[in-house]
Amino acid sequence: MKALTFKRYGKSPEIGLTDVPRPTLKPDELLVQVYAAAVNPIDNMIPAGTFKPVLKFELPATLGSDVAGVVVEVGSSVTRFKPGDAVFASLFDLGRGSIAEFAAVPESVAALKPDNLDFVQAASVPMVGLTSWQALRERANVRAGQKVFVPAGSGGIGTFAIQLAKYFGAKVGTTTSTANVQLVSSLGADEVVDYKKQAFENVLRGYDVVLGTLRGDALEKSVGILKPGSKIVSLIGPLDAAFARARRLNFLLAFVFGLMSRKITRLAGKKNVSYAFLFMRPDGEQLANIAELLKSERIRPVIDKVFPFERAKEALEYLAQGRAKGKVVVQIK
Template sequence: MKAFTIQRYSKTDQLELVEFPEPNIKEDEVLVEIHSASVNQLDNKLKSGEFKMLLPYKFPLILGHDVAGIIKKTGSKVTNFKVGDEVFSRVPDFHIGAFAEYIAIKENFVAPKPKIISMEEAASIPLVGLTVWQAFIEKANLKKGQKVFIQAGSGGVGTIAIQLAKHLGAFVATTTSEKNFDLVKELGADVVIDYKTQDFENILKDYDLVLNSQDQKTLEKSLNILKPGGKLISISGPPDAAFAKKTGLNFFLRTVMFLLSFKTKKLARKQNADYSFLFMLANGKQLTEISKLIENGIIKPTIDKIFPFEQTNDALNYVESGRAKGKVIIKIK
């Protein structure tokens, strides 16, 4: 099969298109012929080595976390899927490889593709959908009437976060550039702030929840808009000791995470707020629930550009530029 691989961590090296062995499946896995994959900032961060301490991959490495495609083979113990099923998945860490023609995935990380959307749209959902689900439903227990501030509302995570927050009955504020105001308003945003000309810290107050996806400076400013007892959940860091413990990192790395988040935790306590880091985990059952929301028209994918497989490097560069509205897709078949 054809696959895009990297041989080492590098910010400047291009992915190389090579012939790679087709995966052999285990008894609890399915072989998926990949029709579409999406590009996430995580792919660029892995490529550059930013997460090599947390996710020490071996080389050669095929990047890509989101897939949509058709099952071609099933393992002997697979019970919920059959050959020919259309599926989508956020493949688990250490088993990534969406920038290829085929991938083997454990059954419990796979979900039926929503029938009402295309393969390209389906590939846009898993990582960002699960991130938002785990932030709002698992961590925050977001409730009707609460106020949530979602940074970068026109981005891949932001477009889904706005829709899920509104479905849960929350009041939503977000930031974006003026050219994307109509987009985020259509998705359901109640308050839209132009990050280029306005300071959200001077506009928002008494919020229950912040979903942080930006830098440390923005995170610290976001703490100031929370009401007492409010929560800030960050998907961009700094990682904390609770995350290190949950993911089974050793004592040294737990200590590192504690030190990395010490300043942020201290600032949060000063504001009588709670800070936590979210590193999304693959989950087929949750993805199935998200699929139902899509089928019912509650969540709609937002796609910026679709690149042919041969232009995978261009797709990664476009995501790295930060200009994407919604998701960037690689069409493989």
């Protein structure tokens, strides 16, 4: 079968469509014919070697984690799905990829595709949906009446997180460019800062939660908009020692990650604000909960551009430009 793979880490990873063996199933897995697979910023970071100490792949490795398709075969211990079921899932952190004609999907990470979504729409959801759910519900415990800051509101994670925070009853602030103010407002953002005209740290005040989605000094600046006792949940780093311990990494990596996060941790601590790095985990039960919100149209997917399978590498290149409004998806079937 065909898959989008990279052959090595570094500046020349040789990303392209190649022939790879069709997956063989374990007892607890589904063989899914992939109809669509979304791309995420981490798909460009992995071949560069950014997460090489943390994410384990056998090279050449298939890229992508978001998947939507149809079950064609089930393992001997699978009970919740059958051939013919339309499903979606995240394969992130499982040592396998989704931008391929077929994917082996553990039963525990899959959920039935909402009937009102096509495969492209469904494929756009798992990474951003689960990340938003775990950041806002599990880590930050967002409650009605709180204020949540979601920077880069027109991006893939931003468009979903704004809607989910609103579903949880929060007031949402975000940043975007002039051209996207209407989009983020339509998703429910209450306070919108046009970053081309104003600096968010000079405008926003009294927030309870910051979702870290921007690199550079945005995370440090966001400390100033938070109330004492508030929380920063970062999706882009810096990695911290708690993350190293949770993954049972060696002492040296825990020490290094602690150094990496020392500056933001100290800044946050001075204002009695907690800092945590979040690495999304696949979870079929949570994805089923998200599916219910999609069915009821409490949340809608936002898709920027769809690439055909033969142009999958271009999808990554387009995403790397950082101008996508919502998700970028590869349509395979």
